[in-house]
């Protein structure tokens with residue numbers, strides 16, 4: 001589903017100097033699998049997630065995403081899929097929205113609005129009818145045992161509830177893949193386990209899952225299909241689990 005071929009990302013850090021955050025990375029992620037990126041701080045995990053999630057474009061190399069259902073790509077789609085590294089910004093935004101759901105470290109929920117509204121937020125730019133989105137959001141709230149909090153501002157919710165709102169929000173546009181960056185960084189070990197169980201269920205339901213994490217509860221999880229270890233922007237170890 002996702003293939004990177006010799007992908008490099010340089011950031012300009014001075015008039016004539018650049019820093020290579022991701023260095024010549026090639027990898028393959030199959031559909032309905034769970035991939036964990038581990039590695040020390042600064043090793044390039046977040047940058048790699050941003051490249052795969054179409055939030056930034058590579059300096060060189062190719063990123064291929066297959067099987068994305070959107071009419072935008074019909075014309076340019078080849079037998080192998082489409083090459084996100086050569087598409088204009090508008091298409092990239094569209095790919096991002098239809099392919100990926102994102103879960104961030106501090107969940108990035110908006111205070112002052114309800115849990116239901118938070119879950120619906122990523123659907124607003126799609127132009128989909130609000131009653132349809134609302135029904136889907138309520139379905140997700142039911143699935144994650146959040147219905148009684150539908151009208152509660154998110155600041156009233158517990159850590160575990162916030163985590164489930166973040167997962168539901170990532171699912172609102174029915175993405176093919178979930179990208180999570182250090183999702184357990186602010187959770188105790190029980191909630192981290194609960195997070196992995198929920199994510200495992202998403203994988204079982206056919207979602208492709210990609211997580212960057214320092215947390216042994218995540219990178220040692222039996223649910224992972226492959227663990228990629230990063231150092232200095234490179235993948236230094238790839239572990240395929242049975």
Ligand SMILES: Nc1ncnc2c1ncn2[C@@H]1O[C@H](COP(=O)(O)OP(=O)(O)OP(=O)(O)O)[C@@H](O)[C@H]1O
Nearest residue numbers: 011012013019021040041042043044045046047048
């Ligand atoms: N926009 C940017 N401009 C310059 N350097 C950047 C930029 N974004 C990231 N970097 C650098 O690239 C390197 C990789 O950063 P990245 O956030 O991908 O690492 P990480 O493995 O996710 O780290 P952490 O675990 O601490 O989140 C770091 O040295 C970081 O400072």
